[in-house]
Amino acid sequence: MDQTSRPGRFRWVVLTLLFLATVLNYVDRQTLSILASHVQRDLDISDVSYGHIVQAFLIAYTAAYLLAGWVTDRLGAKVALALFLGWWSLANLATGFVRSAFELGFVRAMLGVGEPGVYTAGPKAVQEHFPPEERGFAFGAFTAGAMVGATLAPPLIGGLALTMGWRAAFVISGAAGFVWLIAWLVLYRTPKVRGEAELPREPVRFGPILRDRRVWGLAASRMLSDPVWYFYLFWFPKYLTDARGLDLMAVAKIAWVVYLAADIGSIGGGWFSGRLIRRGMAPARARLVAMAIAACLSPIGLLIAFHPGIGATLALGALVAFAHLVLQINISTLIIDVFPKPVVATTFGVIAAGSGLGGILSTQVVSQIVSGGSYDTVFLLMALLHPASCTVAWLTMRGGRSAQSKPVLR
Secondary structure, eight states: OOGGGSOOTHHHHHHHHHHHHHHHHHHHHHHHHHTHHHHHHHHTOOHHHHHHHHHHHHHHHHHHHHHHHHHHHHHOHHHHHHHHHHHHHHHHHHHTTOOSHHHHHHHHHHHHHHTTHHHHHHHHHHHHHSOHHHHHHHHHHHHHHHHHHHHHHHHHHHHHHHHHOHHHHHHHHHHHHHHHHHHHHHHOOOOOOTTTTTSOOOOOOHHHHHTOHHHHHHHHHHHHHHHHHHHHHHTHHHHHHHTTOOOHHHHHHHTHHHHHHHHHHHHHHHHHHHHHHHTTOOHHHHHHHHHHHHHHHGGGGGGGGGOOOHHHHHHHHHHHHHHHHHHHHHHHHHHHHHSOGGGHHHHHHHHHHHHHHHHHHHHHHHHHHHHTTOSHHHHHHHHHHHHHHHHHHHHHHOSHHHHHOOOOOO
8 A cells, every 4th residue: 555545654754854854945046136236246246147146047947947857857856955055055065155246146056957856756756655646735835945944044045144244145045954864764664665675767768748738738837827927936025126116125024924924835835725625626726726716816926016115025025925835835745646656756846847937937027127227117017927827727637537647657
């Protein structure tokens, strides 16, 4: 019997470790956006060049997703996540020693190579350790670590930079990953499935995965939705500084509100679809219903373009972040529900590459618009993306047979 049919308490240890890994993931990712104005001034980097540096991360991040999923399915969650987290922690630490825009772009690209690993190993671990009715909550809880990281980053990184300098902030946050790595290697256990120990892992074939129309549809959905999150992650703190006149300390004190709302959406979105499943709704449909609700809330964020007060701006940004995480958690859990264990990480990586592609394209657009001196058009554009993403996901998964069928493995 599969261990997920008789879940034990160890699954909560797994969830805690994954949660902490995503905290580190987003602290490391968010560090540059928190310190962007200081780093730009110190290294003489323009807004357009900053956009290119963000793109270097996103290009590497997108390409690495394809490899990260394959590596995870081949090596298993334990070894794969250890390799990826060690890599990205070293890259973030190295950011503290850069001396030019080129060097900064290179180390952020190296960060992008490692960071997808938590989002391919994490779903595989959740699928192995949790039954379907708990997967939405589990995925939401471990992904909430990312939002906790984004919430902690402004005061934590801002405080480190103000007391020790921006370079020390990168070194300290990068070094923290190696503490987690020890705990992961000591504590994590791969669940055993009867008969599985005697069978070697077969190579994962990309052909059948790429021929599955659901993969392309869900990748397109991520490509449309995730630019919203990349904007709020990489540009929103900078918007508060550049367009609303807040200094680093002020941003450190208030920006966390947006990411706290994302935490609530992450856990609440998974809990909500899980509750629908317990009431008898099919897993795939439950995830889509939750996504539709989120897609109706997100466009309210366009009101930021009309320059409300700082409090209202934060509230609207928080609403968008909440809605985005409800949508993201449910589309991610949908992948875990629909695709089988031997290829789930590879499939997740291919679909998540759509997220990175959307980020690459949108970052270029955003950097060009922002360099012209206006964020208002960006907020208007972002309001369109979640409804479009949800529509694509519904069209992709329409019909019970499509939603429940499995792709062939070979």
